[in-house]
Amino acid sequence: MTEAVRKTASALTGRLHKLGIFNDADMLLHLPMRYEDETRLTDIRTAQPGVSVQVEGVVEHAEITFRPRRQLVVKLVDDSGALILRFLNWYPSIQKMLEAGKRVRAFGEVRSGFWGEEMIHPRLVSVSEGQALPQALTPTYPATAGLAQSALRKLVLRAFTRASLADLLPESLRRSLKLAGWERSLRYLHQPPTDAKLGALEDRSHPAWRRIKFDELLAQQISLRKAYIERRAHAAAQLLPQGSLSAPFLAVLPFALTGAQRRAVDEIARDIAQPWPMQRLLQGDVGSGKTIVAALAMLQAAENGLQAAMMAPTEILAEQHYRKLAGWLEPLGISVAWLSGSQKKKERAAMLEKIASGEALLVVGTHALIEDTVALEKLGLAVVDEQHRFGVRQRLALREKVVGRLPHMLMMSATPIPRTLAMSYMADLDVSVLDELPPGRTPIVTKLVADSHREKVIARVRDACLEGRQAYWVCPLIEESETLQLQTAVDTYEVLSAELAELKVGLVHGRLKPVEKAAVMDAFLRNEVQVLVATTVIEVGVDVPNASLMVIEHAERFGLAQLHQLRGRVGRGAAASSCILVYAQPLSPTGRERLKAIYETTDGFEIARRDLHLRGPGEFIGARQSGVPLLRYADLELDVDLIEAAKQAAEEMQARHPDAAEALLTRWYGGRAELLKA
Structure with a gap:
């Protein structure tokens, strides 16, 4: 391989990597965003302005003009009439293709120009008289600078000869869900036949698209399910409910818990009593009373002689939590420590001592909690508020304070998460929902x-x-x-x-x-x-x-x-x-x-649903998803039935077809599938 060829190959590899294409399987999953019909020709005379068509003709003449600016103007004729092709930028190869007497096919939108009907920068193919037309619609792929559509089409064809096209879904599962075959779906989307319904292809409702979307969702669900099972293999302290601290706390509260709060408290109490680490998301609308629920979970840790830490993203919020917890608990003789980046040295040293000695079993703070100087070896429960504002690394740092076991994790969010998003991106978490507001909140x-x-x-x-x-x-x-x-x-x-x-x-x-x-x-x-x-x-x-x-x-x-x-x-x-x-x-x-x-x-869940529609899922899940990428093809609003089916199928695949489940992960994520760790 010469140096020039090596450089060209390296440049091509770099451009493909930009598109997320690292191997042949990725190439086949780089699907078209739209299609053009080059399977038929239109006579120049009948071409309608504003419509994209393909015409074929012979170049009568071509010249470079300089008014009003430098441009290449070409007159193309067929038996029915003439059309101007206009280029404002062009390569020498284009000029050579358009010399007088050459036959070409031009595809583009016809416009009414000063000199008659014209096409600006049409796509060109050099042809001989009577040359056969393509037998499939022409795909247009997401591309990047320096990577032509023609090159992508060739790479896709090559990938079909080299990549595995095995159908990884068990036949019984595929039939029960009425899904098309894998290879057939891929070939259909990359090379749709001339009679394909363009509308169903472009709005992604075609059966071929449904199969692709199902497999994408299934790979995501298997990945998340795998992370969930792997976490359960770790040890955690069993924090058994004893009531020695929580009962007096509930007795002095000036209000009763709502039904939703009681349900969430029971779910968390059950989880943290297990010998494996809880990974639960507590979500509820603004003012639904998440702090009380977290406080009861933290007290359950303290009842077992272990510490509980609550980390919040801003100093204002962290201090608010500290004041609430201290106001509730210190009259009961329970010491609460407070850590923030702005504390004076003396106050900070006193708090660090309270935490290290175990005098303070409950700790509240900002990111300051994860600094090396903070000793939390007795951490039994970590509570992370507004969890989407923290990066994966920050949550891991809190978890890694403990040696030999993992603390239980309770994540809280006041941004309600739409059901489809929770089913899809939060499938590795157990979820508790506070869906009623405490009495006394004014509308x-x-x-x-x-x-x-x-x-x-x-x-x-x-x-x-x-x-x-x-x-x-x-x-x-x-x-x-x-x-x-x-x-x-x-x-x-x-x-x-x-x-x-x-x-x-x-x-x-x-x-x-x-x-x-x-x-x-x-x-x-x-x-x-x-x-x-x-x-x-x-x-x-x-x-x-x-x-x-x-x-x-x-x-x-x-x-x-x-x-x-x-x-x-x-x-x-x-x-x-x-x-x-x-x-x-x-x-x-x-x-x-x-x-x-x-x-x-004012319903947070309805607002979240509309927000998902307006913004997509990226901002809801924040930095939480380290390993599983955003969905490329499935739509959380339109494909709810597929999400439900993929969730069920993921369990069956892992239990009964583990090799196929692994192969599916490799097909969709390749070597880049870093499983969720936090």
Whole structure:
């Protein structure tokens, strides 16, 4: 192999890797995104403007013109008429193909131009007179710079001769699900016959597509199921429910648990009493009472003489949890430790000593918990709040504090996860759902207001605060510039301080030192500050029952889940509460959809379903999925029946056809299938 050939091969390999293609199996799973019909010819005279067609003719003449810019203009003729082919960029090979007297086929959209009908940059094939037409539709693949469609088509044909095309589904399973054969489906999608229904191919409802999507979902389910089984092979401390701490705690609570809370508490208590590590997700809407459920699980660990740690993504949220737990438990003689990055050296040293000595069986903190100086050898239960905000590495670091066994893991999320997403991406977790709100939560009225009516909104804030209530004013999200976002918050703070001179206005944002942030939040909690201007640092965990009004500026810039979280900061007391969404006009279609959804419902699960539809699954699962990639072909809304079937089939495949299950994983994930570890 010459150096030039080696360099070309290396460049091709690099481009294929960019597309996620590492072997022949990957090549066959790189499926077309659309198709073009080159199986028929259209007479030039009958070609309609605005329609893509294929014509064949002889070049009458070709010339390079320089007005209005440099371009190659070609006149192509057939027996019915003439058509102009126009190129603004071209290679010498194109110019050679289009010399006078050459016969070519051109595929493209016909347009009405200054000199008559024309095609701009059509796709060209050099042909001889009477040459046969293709017998299949022409696929168009997702590509990358420097990789032509013609090269991808050749590579696919070569992969068909080299890759395994074995059907890995047991025949009985395939028949019961009425699925097409594997090889037949692949060949159909890469080379559809001339009579194929284009609509069913392009909307992926064709039986060939259903087979591909089922196998993709099955590989994902097998991978997650395998991770679930592998975790159960590890040892964990059995934390048996004893009631010595939880009973007195429940006795002093000023309210009764909801039915959903009792159910979740029982599920977790049962899990952490087993000799293998629990891996459970506790999900519930804003204000559904997840912290109480976590507290009871942590007490069960303490009853067994082991420690429980709760890790939260922000200092505000972590401190909120600490205050709640300490307020509930320290009167009962249970010591709770607190760790954060901003603690003074002396306080931190005292807390580290309490943790290391085992005096504090319950620990709450931020990422500071996973630092090397924190000794948690007696950790029996790790609780991770807002789990999608932590990376896999961070959760592993908490787990690895213990030698010789694994702690039980409870992950919490206030962003409800749509059922199909939980079935698909969370199949390696057990899930507890808090689907009812504690009594006493007041309904929140949502209002949409155009930003041209800001004065009315400010007046509404003034009235609410003069009646003894408090308000949040959340500044717009400016993703491209944190500095600009901060400046907007400062500007808003100054404007509101001037407009609401009779009230005390506070400001909290991500750049404030934690001590300064805590001071403002404390003042707001004590009603020394009536209006809190904030960036999204208050999105989760802030609990001020007297705050009954939430204003969100440029609400159209926020995601649905974020809007729902922010709205959930009010309605936590007895007073009627409102959320005012201030939007800028004109609204984009997506912005309109978001605001319509948040206006129409306060049900977190319905909002999550709509959010999934608008954004796709990526942001819901966050950094959790280290090994299993996002689905390429299956659709979580349209293919619910396939997800259900794949979930059941995964168990059967692993139990009765383990070799085929492994081969399926290799086919879909190759050497890149790092199984989920956290």
